Each structure stands twice: as structure tokens, then as C-alpha cells.
Amino acid sequence: xxxxxxxxxxxxxxxxxxxxxxxxxxxxxxxxxxxxxxxxxxxxxxxxxxxxxxxxxxxxxxxxxxxxxxxxxxxxxxxxxxxxxxxxxxxxxxxxxxxxxxxxxxxxxxxxxxxxxxxxxxxxxxxxxxxxxxxxxxxxxxxxxxxxxxxxxxxxxxxxxxxxxxxxxxxxxxxxxxxxxxxxxxxxxxxxxxxxxxxxxxxxxxxxxxxxxxxxxxxxxxxxxxxxxxxxxxxxxxxxxxxxxxxxxxxxxxxxxxxxxxxxxxxxxxxxxxxxxxxxxxxxxxxxxxxxxxxxxxxxxxxxxxxxxxxxxxxxxxxxxxxxxxxxxxxxxxxx
Amino acid sequence: xxxxxxxxxxxxxxxxxxxxxxxxxxxxxxxxxxxxxxxxxxxxxxxxxxxxxxxxxxxxxxxxxxxxxxxxxxxxxxxxxxxxxxxxxxxxxxxxxxxxxxxxxxxxxxxxxxxxxxxxxxxxxxxxxxxxxxxxxxxxxxxxxxxxxxxxxxxxxxxxxxxxxxxxxxxxxxxxxxxxxxxxxxxxxxxxxxxxxxxxxxxxxxxxxxxxxxxxxxxxxxxxxxxxxxxxxxxxxxxxxxxxxxxxxxxxxxxxxxxxxxxxxxxxxxxxxxxxxxxxxxxxxxxxxxxxxxxxxxxxxxxxxxxxxxxxxxxxxxxxxxxxxxxxxxxxxxxx
Numbered sequence: 001x002x003x004x005x006x007x008x009x010x011x012x013x014x015x016x017x018x019x020x021x022x023x024x025x026x027x028x029x030x031x032x033x034x035x036x037x038x039x040x041x042x043x044x045x046x047x048x049x050x051x052x053x054x055x056x057x058x059x060x061x062x063x064x065x066x067x068x069x070x071x072x073x074x075x076x077x078x079x080x081x082x083x084x085x086x087x088x089x090x091x092x093x094x095x096x097x098x099x100x101x102x103x104x105x106x107x108x109x110x111x112x113x114x115x116x117x118x119x120x121x122x123x124x125x126x127x128x129x130x131x132x133x134x135x136x137x138x139x140x141x142x143x144x145x146x147x148x149x150x151x152x153x154x155x156x157x158x159x160x161x162x163x164x165x166x167x168x169x170x171x172x173x174x175x176x177x178x179x180x181x182x183x184x185x186x187x188x189x190x191x192x193x194x195x196x197x198x199x200x201x202x203x204x205x206x207x208x209x210x211x212x213x214x215x216x217x218x219x220x221x222x223x224x225x226x227x228x229x230x231x232x233x234x235x236x237x238x239x240x241x242x243x244x245x246x247x248x249x250x251x252x253x254x255x256x257x258x259x260x261x262x263x264x265x266x267x268x269x270x271x272x273x274x275x276x277x278x279x280x281x282x283x284x285x286x287x288x289x290x291x292x293x294x295x296x297x298x299x300x301x302x303x304x305x306x307x308x309x310x311x312x313x314x315x316x317x318x319x320x321x322x323x324x325x326x327x328x329x330x331x332x333x334x335x336x
Numbered sequence: 337x338x339x340x341x342x343x344x345x346x347x348x349x350x351x352x353x354x355x356x357x358x359x360x361x362x363x364x365x366x367x368x369x370x371x372x373x374x375x376x377x378x379x380x381x382x383x384x385x386x387x388x389x390x391x392x393x394x395x396x397x398x399x400x401x402x403x404x405x406x407x408x409x410x411x412x413x414x415x416x417x418x419x420x421x422x423x424x425x426x427x428x429x430x431x432x433x434x435x436x437x438x439x440x441x442x443x444x445x446x447x448x449x450x451x452x453x454x455x456x457x458x459x460x461x462x463x464x465x466x467x468x469x470x471x472x473x474x475x476x477x478x479x480x481x482x483x484x485x486x487x488x489x490x491x492x493x494x495x496x497x498x499x500x501x502x503x504x505x506x507x508x509x510x511x512x513x514x515x516x517x518x519x520x521x522x523x524x525x526x527x528x529x530x531x532x533x534x535x536x537x538x539x540x541x542x543x544x545x546x547x548x549x550x551x552x553x554x555x556x557x558x559x560x561x562x563x564x565x566x567x568x569x570x571x572x573x574x575x576x577x578x579x580x581x582x583x584x585x586x587x588x589x590x591x592x593x594x595x596x597x598x599x600x601x602x603x604x605x606x607x608x609x610x611x612x613x614x615x616x617x618x619x620x621x622x623x624x625x626x627x628x629x630x631x632x633x634x635x636x637x638x639x640x641x642x643x644x645x646x647x648x649x650x651x652x653x654x655x656x657x658x659x660x661x662x663x664x665x666x667x668x669x670x671x672x
Contacts, residue, residue, distance in 0.1 A: 136583070137586075151528050184571040184572070191568070216579060220584075232569065233569065237572060240572070240580065242553050243555060243556040244581060246556070248584055250473075251615070256608050256609070259608060262608035262609075264601075266601070268598060268600055268604065269602055269605060271597075272591045276588055
């Protein structure tokens with residue numbers, strides 16, 4: 001049992017909680033014997049959902065928490081006052097070492113604040129970045145920071161680059177991941193004060209494989225595995241990716257329904273289209289880790305279904321087995 | 337002849353110059369009798385291209401300029417030293433009042449620098465924004481600033497909002513255009529120092545129709561007609577839109593070629609797909625105006641074909657006839 005990966009799951013977080021969260025947790029423990037899940041939330045409703053499934057009760061436990069943090073609540077206040085909320089309880093289990101990791105589809109703000117205040121930063125980490133996996137033409141990239149704290153310093157971006165490289169190599173399995181600095185031009189002298197100061201720091205850091213500035217236009221082509229930027233820029237990259245994909249796909253689908261001819265064509269291309277769009281989807285990579293904390297905190301989409309919850313839980317295995325926190329601790333002090 | 341709109345066109349600028357530029361100019365003068373074009377560039381090559389067409393020679397004139405500014409050249413140096421380049425000559429014609437406007441598909445940097453240094457800013461305008469038209473689910477939005485100068489001040493963003501509103505209403509024809517501030521959340525208190533300071537300025541300006549913060553995810557839905565941001569953010573919005581669209585469309589097309597079944601389907605949906613993608617294209621709106629100058633400077637894509645050159649020339653008519661420069665002069669001093 002010593003090798004078991006213990007994951008606290010916020011059973012009350014997200015648009016589809018508790019149903020899809022419970023389902024995802026059951027699927028995770030069924031798929032991988034190395035994981036034990038603690039479903040944290042209001043016991044009666046969680047138990048009711050669990051009744052639908054057969055599962056190994058030794059590896060799926062309910063932890064009762066009376067309160068729920070809503071997505072609309074001011075995060076700092078919510079974390080401070082709702083001590084018996086599912087998010088706060090999950091975080092305390094990580095902090096106290098009862099769990100290695102936690103997964104929540106709930107309030108992003110509360111997860112970010114709680115991660116720093118309750119779980120706590122690894123010594124030396126200036127700011128823990130929220131790092132979603134985004135799809136590109138040939139695979140995926142890690143985009144960091146997409147958190148709530150904007151206006152980062154160059155030294156923080158350097159830390160993002162190091163933590164992101166460790167994550168992509170050890171958890172996602174990309175050897176010697178290429179690190180790019182998100183910028184408005186590829187030349188070294190391009191950009192704002194932040195990118196100009198950050199560029200030489202990245203270039204002179206032997207622990208990372210820096211490939212230079214990356215223009216937003218080239219991000220979907222997958223020119224870098226780790227994309228470094230401050231959170232305002234990161235948020236725009238992430239949200240434009242989501243927004244443009246959705247609008248374009250819905251327009252294409254609607255366009256095909258315009259005539260009998262194209263309707264027949266649409267039926268014929270449907271399987272191929274579905275396969276293509278599945279390739280441009282990151283559900284199977286799990287949620288976005290909040291890196292640099294004393295334990296893993298994973299934030300999944302508020303709209304997560306069971307499949308995303310399952311993969312978010314499973315990604316915690318590699319995180320623990322690869323000793324990511326130890327690797328971050330070792331590297332974070334280098335070339336600072 | 338007094339009502340004629342005189343447009344200087346950089347015949348040497350862009351990947352497809354002079355061929356497509358000359359073709360676009362011929363098409364523009366053929367389509368609208370109110371416009372006269374001065375094709376500025378190396379006379380022998382421009383004349384050679386012109387030989388291919390029939391056109392009204394009274395409204396299409398060649399102005400010889402010996403030099404060409406390459407896109408790779410440092411812009412400030414190029415503008416300073418290449419006095420007889422097509423871009424500099426175009427700008428001087430606008431400055432001296434010989435032309436009302438100019439169009440170039442050449443070096444963005446040189447157009448931005450030359451616009452400020454040679455054509456000059458309208459008194460009171462702090463920074464002239466580059467304002468491309470971008471497609472959305474229901475039409476188009478104006479995105480400003482996408483220029484080379486990052487880290488704008490709140491007062492500059494307020495000016496962008498006013499100039500953008502005038503342009504969308506008078507040139508594109510959208511009544512009382514909705515102005516949105518590009519941000520990482522919709523709530524007033526969200527964002528970085530710049531957006532937090534800019535929000536109340538926009539809210540308290542009676543000349544614009546401010547609808548609040550706009551998240552990047554909602555930009556492609558068309559929730560605002562005028563999108564205000566500083567140039568680093570604007571560049572990411574624009575380039576992500578281009579990059580995601582290209583990758584997604586090429587993946588969908590490639591996906592359809594995967595089997596015989598979907599190949600047949602692809603043939604059937606092709607016209608509908610083409611129509612849909614045409615609707616998500618802004619060629620017919622012309623290039624991006626550099627607003628707030630003493631005359632109109634239009635920058636079109638480096639890859640512009642004749643159709644974009646034509647529309648870029650034709651958009652100058654509305655700009656002049658609607659007295660945009662006068663309107664900007666009047667409004668720029670209000671609510672500052």
C-alpha cells in the first residue's frame with residue numbers, strides 16, 4: 001500500500017457535479033490499481049451517486065464535507081470562511097500528506113488561492129503557475145501561466161520554463177521539451193519590457209531547451225512544447241484557442257446543413273470529421289496542474305465530464321511516481 | 337475632379353508585388369469612378385504589369401520611385417535613409433495633400449514608423465493604433481491596437497475606443513458600435529493595472545457605447561464591434577485567430593481525404609465549406625487602417641492578392657467622404 005497514489009477529488013465542483021465527478025472517480029480506480037480516490041463532498045448525495053456503480057471499496061472512500069464553494073464567490077473570502085467546503089478539505093488532505101494530489105472542477109479562483117494559502121508553495125517558487133495542456137497540429141503544448149495573477153516578473157517566467165519542462169518531460173513524456181517565449185515577433189529584441197528581460201534569462205539557462213520567441217500565429221502549429229508567458233497573455237491564448245475552434249466548427253457544421261447535396265456529404269465525412277476534432281482535443285491529458293506546490297493540485301474545466309475527471313486523476317500517478325515535486329525543488333534554485 | 341479620392345498605392349510592397357498590386361489598382365479604378373490611384377514604384381516594372389490591362393489612364397498614374405524597403409529591414413533606419421522608396425514617397429504624397437490616403441502591403445514596421453514620422457499624428461492623438469478588421473460569427477469587429485508599440489496608457493486606450501467607434505460607424509456602417517475592453521474576466525475588477533484603470537475611463541465616456549470587459553473566448557462570437565486593448569494583447573488575439581483557423585481548416589481538409597467514403601463526402605460538402613470559410617474572411621473589408629493620422633494610411637496583409645488591394649483602395653472613399661479625420665479631431669479632445 002505504500003506505493004498507492006492517494007488523490008482527493010472535489011466531488012462538488014463543476015457544472016456536472018457530483019454525477020460526472022463520481023463516475024470519473026469510479027472509472028479511474030477501475031482502470032489503474034495504483035490509485036486510491038477520496039471523494040470529498042456532501043456524503044448523502046455522493047453516496048447516492050456511488051450506488052450506481054460497482055467498484056473496489058478499498059480504493060474509493062467518501063470524505064464528508066458540508067459546504068460548497070460556488071464559482072461566483074470571491075475566492076479569498078470563500079477559502080477563508082468555508083473551512084468545511086470540499087475544496088478546502090481536499091487541500092488540507094494534500095497539505096497534511098494524507099493525499100499526494102487533488103483534483104477539482106470547481107471555482108478556479110478558489111483552487112488558485114487555496115493552492116497557495118493551504119497547500120503552500122515549494123520553497124523558492126515565487127509564483128505557482130496554472131498550466132493547461134493545449135492541442136496543436138501535431139500533439140500538445142503546455143501553456144503557462146494561465147492563472148489569476150497577472151504582470152509576472154522575468155524571474156517568475158524563468159521558473160515557469162523550468163517547471164513546465166519538468167512536467168512535459170516526466171508526466172507527458174516529451175524528451176527535452178522545446179521552450180518558447182510567447183511574443184509578438186520572433187526576433188530577440190521584439191516585445192514588451194517583460195519579454196525583453198526574460199529572453200536572456202531563458203537563453204542562458206542550461207536546464208531548459210529554449211528555442212526563442214514564438215508568435216501566437218505559430219502556437220497552433222506546435223513549434224514549442226512549453227509556452228511561457230504571463231497570465232494575461234496566457235489567458236488570451238487559451239481563450240482564443242477555445243473560442244475560435246468552437247465558432248469555426250459550429251459554422252462549418254451549420255454550413256453543411258444548407259443544401260441536400262452538402263447534407264449527404266456531411267453524413268459521409270462525419271466519422272472523419274469527428275476523428276479529426278478528437279485529435280484537436282485534450283480531454284485525455286487531464287486537467288491543468290498548478291505547479292510548484294507541496295503536492296499536486298489539478299484544475300479541470302468547469303464543464304468536465306467523467307472522462308476528464310478520470311484522466312485528471314490518472315495523471316497524478318505519473319506526477320508522484322516521477323517525483324515531480326522533488327525535481328522542481330532541485331531545479332528551481334539553479335540559474336536563478 | 338474636386339471630389340476625386342486620390343490614393344497612393346505602394347506598388348512594390350508585399351509578397352505578390354507588383355503583379356497583384358497593379359491588378360488590384362486596375363480593378364479599383366474600374367469599379368468606382370470616384371477614385372484615382374497613383375501607383376508608386378519602379379516605373380519599368382509597374383508599366384510592364386499595367387500593359388496587361390485596359391483602364392482609364394486619367395485615373396491611374398505611375399509615380400516613379402527607385403528604392404524598395406524590404407520587410408526584413410529595421411524600419412526606423414529604412415524610413416530615414418530610403419527617401420526614394422515607394423513607401424516613403426506614398427507617405428509624402430499624403431502629407432503634402434496630393435493624396436487623401438495610401439495603401440501598402442509592404443513592411444508593417446516601415447508603414448507604422450513612416451505613418452507617425454512622415455504623415456504625422458492629428459493634434460491630440462497620443463498614439464495612432466493599427467486597427468485590423470477581424471471576422472466573427474456574425475460579421476466583423478475592429479481590433480485596436482495591433483501595432484508595434486506595446487505597453488499603452490489608459491488614456492491611449494480611451495482614444496482607441498473613440499477612433500475605433502468613429503471608423504466602425506462611418507466606414508463599416510455599424511450604428512452605435514459596441515465597445516469592449518479585452519480582458520481576462522468580465523467583472524470590472526478583473527485584469528491587470530492597465531485594464532483596471534481603463535475601465536472607468538471607457539465607462540464614463542458618453543461618446544462611446546461601452547459594453548464592458550470582453551473575454552478572449554467571446555471575441556469570435558462577436559460580442560463587441562470595437563475591441564480595445566494594447567498592442568501586445570491585440571497581436572496575440574489577431575495571430576491566434578489566424579493560426580487556429582488555419583490549423584483547424586487544414587486538419588479538417590486532411591481528415592476528409594483519409595478514406596474513399598469521406599473523399600466522396602468532401603466533394604459534396606466542398607461548395608458549402610468554401611462558402612462558410614468565405615464568410616469567415618475579411619478580404620472584402622480592405623486592410624487595417626492606421627488611425628489618428630493626418631490622412632489615411634492602410635496596411636494590408638503582406639500576402640495580399642488583388643482583391644484585398646482593391647478593397648483597401650475602395651475603403652479610402654468612405655474614409656474621405658465621411659470626413660473621418662475631422663470627426664477624430666473633434667472627438668479626441670472630449671472626455672479626456
